[in-house]
Amino acid sequence: QINEKALCYIEGLGTGIQNSNTPITADDNLLTSQFLKEIRDKTGQVEEYTAFVRGSIHDIDAEINRLQTLIKITQEAKTRPMLNKCEVQPEHVHRAKERFQVMKNELHGLIHSLFPNCDSLIIETMGQLMAEHLNEESNGYIPVTAETFQIIELLKDMKIVTVNPYNKLELWYEFALRSTRSKRGRVQRSDWPALMNQPIRAPNAISLNVKQTLIMTYINITSVKLFVKVQNIFGVCKVFACLIVIGGGIYEICQGNTEHLNKGFEGSTFSPGGIALALYSGLWAYDGWNSVTVVTEEIINPGVNVPLSISIAVPLITALYVFMNVAYMTVLSYADMTSVPAVAVAFGARVLGPASFLIPLGVAIATFGCAMSVQFGVTRVCYTAARGGHMLEVFSYVNVKRLTPAPAVAFQAILTTVFITVGNIKTLIEFASWFLWFFYGLAMVALLVLRKTQATKPRPYRVPTIVPCFVLVVAIFLSVLPIVHDPSLKYLMAVGFIVMGATVYTVFVYYKKTPTAILRKFTFLTQVLFESVPPSDRNFTSPTDLNLLVAKVSRLEMYLVTPEGLRPMKEVGLYGRVAKMKMFRPPYENKDLVFILTARYNAMILEWRTTASGELEVVTRAHGNVSDRIGKPSENGILAVIDPQARVIGLRLYDGLFKIIPLDKDSTELKAASLRLDELNVYDVEFLHGCSNPTIILIHQDLNGRHIKTHEINLREKEFMKIPWKQDNVETEASILIPVPSPLGGAIVIGQESIVYHDGQSYVAVAPPQIKLTPINCYCRVDGRGLRYLLGDIAGRLFMLLLELQEKMDGTQAVKDLKVELLGDIPIPECMTYLDNGVVFIGSRLGDSALVRLSASRDEASQYVQPMESFTSLAPIVDMCVVDLERQGQNQLITxxxxxxxxxxxxIRNGIGIQEQASIDLPGIKGMWALTLAENSTYHDTLVLAFVGQTRVLTLNGEEVEETEIKGFVADRQTFFTGNVCHNQLIQVTDEGIRLIGRSPSGWKLSAEWVVSGARGLSVVACGPATVVAAAGPRVYLVAIQDGALELKAEVCMEEEVACLDLGPGGDEALLGVGLWTDISVRVLKLPDLRPLHTEKLSGEIIPRSLLICVLEGVCYLLCALGDGSMFYFTVDQETGVLTNKKKVTLGTQPTVLRSFRSLSTTNIFACSDRPTVIFSSNHKLVFSNVNLKEVTHMCSLNAQAYPDSLALATDSTVTIGTIDEIQKLHIRTVPLGETPRRIAYQEASQVRH
Structure with a gap:
């Protein structure tokens, strides 16, 4: 049985060598002593088999050497013709066959002599060994096909090769792409003997690539931030894999393996066509520059960052690739590099040993990251082309939640899947490379033409003309020579793609011969599937930012629309009162510009730009004054409109005149031309869409009523050409025109009782009863097609106007009906802007502006409008008065x-606000401190509260507060101070003395205690990280904190009893401030010996109650608060202790407690009193800001996980946890009246406002 299998294998191997495009190389047949040792270890219990293997090593090695010689000869016969373009020499083939036949006979005899009686043992042992290799290294998947089953036979029966990652990867790569009926199978070790004689199909490479494409598509659709994160991770892994190869090469060079480096250019050819084909793969590797340029719109300051990224990345990648190829040649010969499909994997198999799996892993990661970035780039090309009208409009739509071009990404994923089915990566690269470089050449031609015809056109960035000329020459070289060198079907396919694309563009885009009904259904399904809508046309700061621009009298406020709401970006002051503000986008711009007209007829065009430092600045593109010396200003106010194609700006400033300002991209001065208008009493004017020449439509009134009329403008002659159409006798109260975008065109006329749509040929009129109560005063368009509009009336009601369409006989669409529905109540609108995703900004001059969301269903109040955010406005103010409502000396303004x-x-009250997060009812608090009990934690988790005669400890567990105990703490006495100190210890100071609590394996325990001597107990304490200063009567004690011990360092007796004290910064040589009772003075002492430095007498008879030494903006201050609410503050010389620059301020009427805290990485002071105050330094001056709380008795900083960067504030009855505002600002409280207030007066005795 074994002999027959071996013979079948050898005969098949000969056929494979003769017919296969990829010859089997020596690397495919590795027989090492390590593999045989593994066989011996696996089968040590079988003595007969072990003896056989050990005795056969020498014979098998000899036969392998002969086989390798045969393979090299066969390679020579196969590869030389391909390089020299000549036919295979018959003598070479004959010699290979003869050598192979001899080898076959010798191997057959060897196998016959070595394996006569151990068939079952060999099958079982090698089967188990193969299954283990495959399960460990490929998770149980057998990557072979019928063609590679012969190699598996060799593994089982002849034991000539072993299975390592390189062999498996090569076999999978070679045969999976060539398999036409591949099928994934999972083979476990126990199933191997039954499947020995059955060919196992390879995994489907096409299916795997499709799944990879779906993963990339999901990432690019989900979020740009997710793409950036994944891409950064994969980029780091790619560079790491390259560095591994380079490191291995450096190691080999250090070992002296440089023999192959001198032969790196042997067999080179200088054929132009061959060089062009070789450049396809090389330039493909460096094609990332193209991905950078196509995402220019999403790059901050592209003029700087695009060239910078290319100039950094290309040399870096070049260096990595060059050094990697040098590293390859330290191990692999020229023949090895040209014969293996994956050079890096072969390098890893020989150099890295057990860690060789890092190479294929790095290659896979790098390929995935590259493919994902390319998909990210080409989808933006599709999105931009669709936005510019060169592809279907639906591909320019954006997902409402993720703000990504989801339809464009999905479309590119479908195209990618189609290309994957080609299956041959080399053919695909050559096809795509030729295709891309052909269009690169066309793009360079277009660029050179535009450089000539539109030289002054604004561009994101500009390169010297020599650069596109050079790229054009390279594109011609790479497009023409490969076809001449090797004409093949793939180039014909590429030309077919170009012809097909040009045909589709010409018919469906240029001439707009689209099947409207099918396209509408496709658009609807795409929007529903991808939750996408047309892109917004309010992109001021960048092409991808959605912005809101609000004009308030003489100021402009710029907001960025984010999923979290409106984020302020910039506020700009203008020298004039804004009368009209319009947004427009010229065809040569990728973001919007703003036209502003002031009340004194000063006109300007503004652009928002990002500077090199990332700051947002406003640039005046053009300006001018459009007033006339004569003319009667219109009683109906100023009207300003802009042509939809951004060709001209129209102004109605004076009765009987219509001014036009042609929009020239090169002009910096706005010059207006006046056109005589027969209609004097004009109520509204707009530009119509879809007109070859700018055409206005207006509502005017004469003795016979109100009418609408259109005028076509000749920009060359600057005059009206003709009247395309008009409509007499519309509703007498008609006052608003709404232009409808193409392809419908026409306009909507809004009256007090009726709404009419008119396109010049037909009209549709409705009289909805909902709008008859109050007149409509503003509108905004919802969608890009112009089928939905929001209407607002002066009663604060919001309506939806819907244009219902019908298809005509010629396939076009026309308006069939108008539907109006009441959505709900809103602030009385002055203007409205639809932002995105059902969110609308309502601007009001009669109250607060608002951000509202339109819901799909009614709420409990039967409304579709949900308020999201309110923007406070005090206007209009009719009357006001100034009062002290809480009788704290803090005046408030009531309007x-x-x-x-x-x-x-x-x-209205000025001050710093506290945003309350939690509160606890606890009366009688005398002190409060935050502790950290958890080991290696930076968050506070415990709050200690002191009362008269007792101390309570509260644990902060998330947002829950529980009372607990700390071992070593005294709970039945009042605590004067507690805190975390050095050596991971706690300190507690009571009237009895000082207690030091340390950490033990079982928890906290009392480590040391210092008890004050005498009858007087401690009453005043100050503490540093390693020092405690306490006072009992007139005596002051300095106690040092050590690891598990307390040591009295110094003691001094003052002339009078100590009222307050505090330690300054400086460690062991810090300053100590002491306030005394009877002589009303402040003493400055020096640590560590408590040496007196300075005495400062305080005027008056009020004793000091709190003292604080701190450093603000590099200046050391001493603050001393008195019992009547006033406070002295001095600057301190930290060397001499001298107090200078004495100043006094009144903070309140009750004794004040001073505590320091940190906010935004700066030190601030909180003054606890009946008028709480925050003290901070600004430009080296102390600033006192009221806190909008009624009274605070104690304060401590709190940085808990549930309450980060917060303050704990105690009053007479409660403890409040909250955050403090960053800056001082106006705090406004609203009392709704529901009607217009006229006058206000305040009666102080009863605190009643009339």
Whole structure:
């Protein structure tokens, strides 16, 4: 049985060598002593078989050497004709056959002599060994086909080759792509004997690549941030794999393995066609520069970052690839490198040993990352082409949740799947490379033409003209010579693709001969499937940013629309009152510009740009004054409109005149031309869509009523050409025109009782009863097709206007009906803007503006409108008064604001706000401190509260608070101070003395205690990381904190009793401030010997109650708060202790406690009193800001996991945990009235406002 199998294998091997395109090389047949040792270890219990294997090593090695010689001869016969373009020489083939026949006979005899009686043993042992190899290294998948089953036979019966990652990867790569009926099978070790004689199909490479494409598609659809994260990880892995190869090469060079380096260019050819074909693969490896350029819109400051990224990445990748090839040639010969399909894997198999799996893993990671980045780039090309009208519009739609071009990504995934079915990676690379370089050449031709015809056109970045010329020459070289050198079907297919694409573009895009009904259904299904909508046309800061621009009198506020809401970006002041603001996008721009007209007729075009430092700046592209010396300003106000194709700006400033400003991309001055208008009393004007020349439509009134009329403008002659159409006698209260985008065209006329759609040939009119109550005063368009509009009236109601379409006989669409539905109540709108995903910004001048969301179903109040965010506005203010409501000396402003249903009283107070997060009812608190008990934690987890005669400990467990105990803590006495100190210990100070609590394996325990002597107990304490200063009567004690011990370092007796004290920064040589009772003074002492440095008398008879030494902005201050709410503060010389620059400020009326805390990495001071105040330094001056709390008695910093960067504040009855505002600001409280307030007066005795 064995002999027959061996004979079949050898005969098949001969046929494979003669017919296969990829000859079997010596690397495919590895027989090593290591493999035979593994066989001996696996079968040590079989003495007969072990003896046989050991005795046969020498004979098998000799036969393998002969087989390798045969393979080299066969390779020579097969590879030489391909290099020299000549036929196979018959003598070579004959010589190979003769040598092979001799080898076959010798092997057959050897096998016959060595394996006469051990068939079953060999089958069982080798079967188990093969199954183990395959299960361990390929998770049980057998990567072979019928063609490779002969090699498996050799593994089982002849034991000539072993299975390692390189062999398996090569076999899978070679045969999986060539298999036409591949089938994945999973073979366990126990199944191997039954499957020995059955060929196992290879995994389907096409299926695997399709799955990889789906993974990449999911990542690119999900989030740009997810793509960036994955790409960064894969990029690092790719570089790491390259460095592994380079490191291995350096090691081999150090070992002296350089024999192959001198033969690296042997057999080279300088055929131009061959060089072009070789460049396809090389340039494919460096094609990342193209992916960078196609995502220019999403790059910050592309003029700097695109060239910078290319100039850094290309040399870096070049260096990596060159050094990798040098590393390959330290191990592999020229013949080896040209015969194996995966050079890096062969290198890893020989150099890295057990770690060789890192190479194929790195190759797979690098390939996946590269493919994903290419997909990211080409989808943006598809998205931009669709947005510019060169592809189906639906491919320019964006997912409403993830803000990614999901339809374009899915479309590219489908195209990728089609290309995968080719199956031959080499043919695919050559096909795609020729295709790409052909279009690179066309792009360079277009670029050179545009350089000539549109030299001044703004561009994201510009390169010297020599660069596109050079690229054009290279593109011609790479496109023409390969066809001349090797004409083949793939180039014909590429030309067919180009012809097909040109045909589709010409018919369906250029001439717009699209099946409307089918396209509409396809668009609808795509939108539903990918939750996508047309891209917004409010991209000011970048082509991908969705922005909201709000004009407030003379200021512009720029917001970025994010999934979390509106994020402020920039606020700009203007020298004038904004009368009109319009957004437009010229065809030569990739983002929007803003036209602004002030009340004094100053016009400007603004652009938002990002500087090299990342800052956002406003640039004036053009400006000018459009006023006339004569003319009657219109009583109906200023009207400003912009042509949909951004050809001209239209202004109605004076009765009987219509001004036009042609939009020239090179002009920096706005010059207006006046056109005589027969219609004097104009109520509204707009530009119509889809007109070859700019055409306006207007509503005007004469003695016979109101009418609509259109005028076509000749920009060359700057005059009206003709009247395309008009409609007399529309509703007498019609006042608003809404232009409808193409292909419908026409306009909607909004009146007080009716709504009419008119396109010049037909019209549709409705009289919905919902709008008859109050007139409509503003509108906004919802979708890009112009089928849905939002209408707002002066009563604060929101309506949806829907254009219902029908298909005509010629396949076009027309408006069939108009539907109006009441959505709900909103603030009284002055303007409205639909942002995205059902979110609308409502701008109001009679109250607060708002951000609302439109829901698909009614809420409990039968409304479709859900408020999201409110933007406070005090306007209009009719009356106001200043009062002290809480009688704390903090005046507040009360205004009569708003009008109609948005009328309200606004109570305005200046200060810093505390955002409450939690509160606990605990009266009588005398002190409060935060501790960290968990080991190796940076968060506070415990809150210690001191009361008269007792101490309570609270554990912060998330947002829950529980009372607990700390071993070693005294709970039945009042704590004057506690905190974390050096050596991971706690300190507690009571009237009895100082207790040091240390950590033990069983928990906390009392480590040391220092008890004060005498009858007077401790009453005032200050503590540093390793020092405690406490006072009992007039005596001051300095105690050092050591590891498990307390040591009294110094003691001093003051002239009077100590009222307050505090330690300054400086460690062992810090300053100590001491406030005394009777003489009302402040003393400065020096540690560690408590040496007096300075005495400062305080004026008055009020004793000091709290003292604090801290450093703010590099200046050391001493602050001393008195019992009447006033405070002295000084600057301190930290060397001499001298106090200078004495100043006094009144903070409140009650005794004040001073505590320091950190906010935004800066030190601040909190003054606890009946008028809480935050003290901070700004430009080396102390600033005092009121806190919007009624009273605070104690404060401590709290940085818990559930309450990070917070403050714990105690009042007479509660403990509040909250965060503090970053800056001082106005705090406004609203009292809704539901009607317009007129006058306000305040009666102080009863605290009643009238």
């Amino acid at each position: 009569c604001s708003g009008a109609f249903k948005m009328g309200s009283l606004r109570i």
